[in-house]
Amino acid sequence: MSKILARRGRWSAYKLVLMQAAVAGGASVLFFVLWGVQHGLSALAGMVIAVLPNFVFATLAFSHMGASQSGKVIKTFYWGEAIKLLLTIALFCIVFAGFKVDFAPLFTTYTLALAVHWIAPFLFNKKTG
DSSP: OHHHHHHHHHHHHHHHHHHHHHHHHHHHHHHHHHHOHHHHHHHHHHHHHHHHHHHHHHHHHTSOOSGGGHHHHHHHHHHHHHHHHHHHHHHHHHHHHHSOOOHHHHHHHHHHHHHHHHHHHHHHOOOOO
């Protein structure tokens, strides 16, 4: 039963990450079409910085579920959040140190992906009855 719960939780988290990637990817394409390659690549970098750590968190955080594994659940959530934060910092460092990026598209797409993370649960809410 706990594996089924973990699978359901992981799938819900993956749907959220997929929605983030779709919206941020669409914004990256829009930046590319309207303002050129440099802005498009900068927006794509912002998308990767936002989406990749969330994917890693979803994978780690939903590896265990169930009341009998509550200690493992809490531990994997803490580890998932820590790795997510460190990965976000590392990706920002890599992008700023290794690539010539435009700040506006990078942070716009990054912020947009984070906003999707906060708005999407309202869109996933299913009416019952």
